[in-house]
Amino acid sequence: MKIIPHGAAREVTGTCHEIQIESDKGLKRILLDCGLFQGKRSESAVKNAEFPFNPAQDIDAVVLSHAHMDHAGRIPLLYKNGFRKKVHCTYATKDLAEVMLMDSGYIHEKDEEYFCKHLAKSKMECEGPLYTQQDAIDCKEVFQGQNYESWFDVCEGIKARFIEAGHIIGAAMVVLEITENGKTHHVGFTGDLGRNMLPIIRDPAPMPPVDILICESTYGDRLHENISTAKEHLKEIVVNTAKRGGKVLIPAFSLERTQEIIYDLHVLWDKKEIPAVSIFVDSPLATKVTDVFMQHPECYDKEIYEQFLAKAHNPFQFSLVKYTASVEESKALNGMPGPIIIMAGSGMCEAGRIRHHLRNEIEDERNTILAVGYMANNTLGRRIIDPEISEVRIFDQTYQKRAEVVHINAYSGHADMEDLDNFIVATEGINKIILVHGEMESIQPFSERIKQAKNGVEIVIPEREEEIEIL
Ligand SMILES: [Zn+2]
Structure with missing residues (x-):
């Protein structure tokens, strides 16, 4: 098995982690999220435009944690490039993604219009919007709603279950059961980990025992005001x-x-x-x-x-x-x-x-x-x-x-450093932690604290496109 972060590696946007396994039916490749890179236009436009795989042929499914655009925002582009398999998510995420992706399509159309009118140095630079509102409408057909806490088949060799993330409505953490060559791995993916006591939504669920954890690190170095x-x-x-x-x-x-x-x-x-x-x-x-x-x-x-x-x-x-x-x-x-x-x-x-x-x-x-x-x-x-x-x-x-x-800073939907530490300590069975979705200034102190709390756990701080081998 391999895990390859295509985004949100030593940065906070563009979440998209590929998992590759050898199954009885050949190589299987799935994506955990497919988000937009955000930030400076010149840098993010290049990162957003190209996928390091062929969406029409290579990817067997997407498992989507939640409807924020840095996690879901490139799904219309995936579809535009030929992806016709399923995007699994909770029912609330499916409905939210529909609204948010339409808005994103509109923003891309307007952004391109402004760029071509005021900023582009030549017509060559105007290649059209990343995707349109119509692309957002078209990709609706691949979304597949799932209940929280129910196992579903993702592809040959991979099953998944959503558990509450406590981040935004519909947001989930993902628990994967992956079987390769007769060996079973349990992989946890936090998506964005939320906080206790936020209004409206439930508190994050405990992560069941997993041997590999892909964990966000956004506020690995900071505390929030008390909610x-x-x-x-x-x-x-x-x-x-x-x-x-x-x-x-x-x-x-x-x-x-x-x-x-x-x-x-x-x-x-x-x-x-x-x-x-x-x-x-x-x-x-x-x-x-x-x-x-x-x-x-x-x-x-x-x-x-x-x-x-x-x-x-x-x-x-x-x-x-x-x-x-x-x-x-x-x-x-x-x-x-x-x-x-x-x-x-x-x-x-x-x-x-x-x-x-x-x-x-x-x-x-x-x-x-x-x-x-x-x-x-x-x-x-x-x-x-x-x-x-x-x-x-x-x-x-x-x-x-x-x-x-x-x-008022207290409404943040993200776990702070104390929440992250408690989450790691409470999660049993971990051999390897892959730290993503954070700037290095947050990841570094977080990883130091994990070393203290979880003796012997291997910590990986991957770069984009780094292939992490799981034996
Ligand atoms: Zn989020």
Whole structure:
């Protein structure tokens, strides 16, 4: 058996790990995830365009952990290049992937249009988008939904089972049973490992004993704020901003973060801990994703079940919340007096409707800008939360940062270093750990701690395309 990382090797995007085995019916090759490389356009465009295999002939199946684009985002391209076998995933991931891949197709179309108009030095550079919305629609036919905790056949010699990852709705870790030349290996793949106590979704399930573990390392060197403080913090911000008659602007990722905030606001409203402030979800993508959340109560945790479903309450619909559809409705929010809450994408303020709201509201000291996610370097979101910066450029104009800026980090959907350590210690039977999905600054200290905790375990920190032989 061989494991070959085609992406997310010493970096965080482009997850795609190939497993090769010799079976009675010849060489079998499957992929764990097939994600997009993200980051600098010039670098990621090259990595995204080519597969190091022939999708039409070489790959027998894909097992997909979850619907984030750095894990699922190249499936339309795989299909476009002739792949017609199955993509196995949970039912919620199947529905979410449909929405997210359409959006990704749209972004690729727009991105290519902009590139050709403004940046390309010659027509030769304009080769068309990586894939289109139509490609995203076409690839739907290869998705195969699976239940959590049920074994299914992936191909000759390989069986798989999804277990809860606690990361986003539908997200799973993968347990593989692989038989080659009469010998059986158990391989675990974390996908993205989540955290305990996140709103809506269940906590990560324990990984059963595996001899090989492919483990993510995103926050191998960092701790998060405690999730139990997040709702209280959110309450304070809404109450204080409402007292000033201001607006709370929340730049939020459409998938998971937006639904978590709506859910927490709903709980706070039911307990009358926040005043009657209108909440606008101003993002067509977030609205579509919220619909998928409503269709998959099988992924909810006990708390949401007891507080809402058992009482026939919809967690994402209540009297204060409105989902804006048209651009006109979105524009109408400008003239609306506070107090109100507006949630819009993109999460890092680099695109989407949030930029319009920020432009209109950032200079009013009654308002609050509430960051609830990670803000990468060189994004508008990062400049907004940076206390050293007093003015920002939005749509080529400079604005003074007079609104209050608050950052709640506790909603992160990723395990932090303590969660990762506990997960490794609790997983029995490991001979070999393959560390992926992390920058070296996270992987290195994580691997040192594993050496201390798991004496004798072999740790591999592969480069892209490195072939890891499993005997
Ligand atoms: Zn993820």
